[in-house]
Amino acid sequence: MNLVPPDVNYYSMLPFITVLLTAVFATILPFYVSRKAIAGLSAVGLLVALAASIGLWNTNLSSFYGAYRADNFALGFGIVLIVGALIAVISSVDVAKRGGTMQAEFFAILLYAVSGTMLLASAHDLIVLLIGFEVMSLGVYVLSSFKETSNSEEAGLKYFLLGSFASAILIFGIALVFGATGKFGLEAINTAVLSPEFKNSSIAAVGALFILIGFSFKVAMAPFHQWTPDVYTGAPTVVTQFMSVAVKAAAFAGFLHIFGLALQNVSGWQTPLQFLIALTLMIGNLSALRQSNLKRMLAYSSVAHAGYVGLAVLASPSQGFSSALYYLGIYTLMNAGAFAVLNVLSKDEDGLEIESLAGLGSSKPLLAATLTFFLLSLAGIPPLGGFIGKYLIFSAAASSGYYGLVILAALTSAVSLAYYLRPIGLMYFRPRVTVLPDFSGRSTRVLLLVCAAGVLILGLVPNAVYGLLELVKK
């Protein structure tokens, strides 16, 4: 018998392996070293993975016969995911100050989840993609119930039950697509669909719909967003921060890959997706308007942002991929930044009332200024990064002819101003009523400034990064 060695290229998996190894060390080492050291180790591991991702840029290596690819798309998303995880690690250091220690296992589980997200972004095969999806989900289920409070436990359980249900639907969809085409590879599926003897188009369409539902759940698109506000509010703030950026970004990476590479010629999912996006934009923005808790408001705002990125899934892959990546990169900086400010200002994991921000502009100028920056960027006010991101997505969708949705997105993002501007108005234009705690350490303050600078730079000289993103296009 002829033994064929499997096609394994370790270089291509360097960022992934680094994160995984760090996770393994973070699992074992807590018996011997302090919690702070683990946090430091995690940060270093993530930085090495970041460097590795940058080093692999443009090399287009692949492994396992193309099932795992370190192409620019995967690396770009990998960088966004690592940055999101780094922000969460740094923010978690402050949590200790309000008495709620994060056990050291937190970092291990976080890193396992990050490795799952990276696998999801690099997968070019439905099975690998599913493994990444599940590794990520399992990690996040645990993380969201990490606090021993009833809220957090409820959040974890709710997320787990609904999430498993969504995973089941996704697996069912994958099975149907496999049944219709006989392939797992993304490009192979597309080739099978395009071949003249393809007859199972209706099975493939049903499979695509199931996959659509599975992913809509993970990225929190209405009406599959119902878990989001409860889970985001109940989970510890740092976990919410991680979920709202990294999990969303990774899920969108998979979403874009499946629908942009494998199923773009399968009909039947485009119209439902348009409805989902329209509903998401309206429900996300209108519900955020009514929130009085900042954490909950940011949770609904992240639902709304899923709607904007959803537009990129509809657009043609050549524009959709790069604009979604750019948007999610900026979104990671601004949303995680906003959550970092929320984290250091709240006395427990329940977040804080928006009203209590009054007068923060004079009492905590740095926190208020950076939060203002992030909120303005989330609202899409030029010249900050959020505007450029929105613009790229809108123009990608418009060039594919989805005009009505773009107009709706523009109108709803005007509505979003009302809730993004209100905290700013309170912070600067009202006298102080409540005294908020301030748990920010030096590392967090540096982090906030770096995020704010990133948001500004990505807005002012988008070319510096968007030029690179051109390479993401197929």
Add this chain to the structure above:
Amino acid sequence: MIHLIIFIPLLFALIALFFRGQARASVSIFAALSSFALTAVVWMFKIDTVYRTPWIPGAGVFYSVTFDGPSLLLALVATLMTSMTLIYFSFRKDSHQAEGMYPLALAMLTGLLGIFAARDLILFYVFFEATLVPSLFMLGLYGRKNRVRALTKMALYTIFGGLLMLVSIIGTKYYTNSPSFDFLELFGRTNQLDLETQTWLFLGFLAAFAVKLPLFPLHNWLPDFHAENHPSGVADVMGTLYKVGGYGLFRFALPLFPAAAQNLQWVFMFLAAFTALYGAWIAFSSKDFKRLLAYAGLSHMGLVALGMFSLNPIGMAGALFLLAFQGVYSSALFLIVGMLEERLNKDSHNEKTTSQALEIGHVRGLAASAPAFAGVTLLLWFASIGVPGLAGFVGEFSIFLGAYQANPWATALAVSTVIASAAFALTAYQRTWLEEATTSIPELNAKDWFVLAPILAVTVFFGVFSGSALKLLEPSVQAVAGLLGGK
């Protein structure tokens, strides 16, 4: 050079943050004055300011800026008035309580200069919306009791309009298959679009510009904006300069969609004429100086829109002329109100005394104690209502002349504004300055004269010798009017 002019104010706004008190005032005034001086150099030596470089090449966005005639005139007015306003503000007793005004005004100036210079639609949009942020902060930080409501109103109106414009901007590029958002590339392709597409895109632009003009019925944010702002008038001046809707129409909406503009001409001419009359009418019953000036401004903007939609060179030149010079004398009237308020108001933190100081007819017969103050005020009001010999007349007259050729009925409606504005302006003037004296105020001092003298000089000079300003406008106006089939 053009980059210096645009970004000096913003740069110095950041520098000014590190200073306090008199030093901050000096740095800020220096920045505004140097921006003005450089703009004047560009004007006098006819320096070529065309500059174009890719900004987001992947998406066809260029950093493309130029100061041509209309831009230059508006830039001159904006830099001059910002300088004068900041000088005036530094003389005020309460300026140390509102030091944030300096960097905010400078940041707005950069935004305004960017609006006037931008030739790429996305760049224009960026400046157009970014200028809103410092404007909102001025209102929110230093405004009066109901400022948050005024702020929300203004933000919602502006952003709704702005986003519709953004959709239209993106649409314009894709429907024309243009490689970029540069005006020069879009222009010439848009007239190949069918009328329906043109009309929708045109209306998207108009949503933003009608809010910013403002045009009835989208004017609702304006009176609150002025009434709730800091009584000094600094924010009001910057707000007056920020009324760039007329400019946007002239620069982008009309030349890009000439067929749609011609098709809808009569609707907008009537709307504009109605806005002018409506503004003057409401102004007549205003009890507060700031509201009065806000509605007077609304009336002016109605006339600007009327001139623009006349679609012929004389009307459009008049509209641009009026837009530029109302930035001088309407702004100056806000400063006059500020000076008056400072003299009458004993406690600027007290909402009640502030309201009384701004109320028309609360005090009477001030001319007896301050005749020169009264004279200057009257002169500026004359300019505002278009008395011949002052800058206001040239603009208004040209607008009526141009508009009459296009639509005599709408023009007839608009001409009655002249009578209405004379009525409200003179009534308000008479009640405050004439009649029997109830109180006495200090006369204008040297500092006040220092601020007002250049403004008065400009108002009188360009009223008599309007040629130099009109010559600046002529080439662009002819070019745009040529597209629109005007003579």
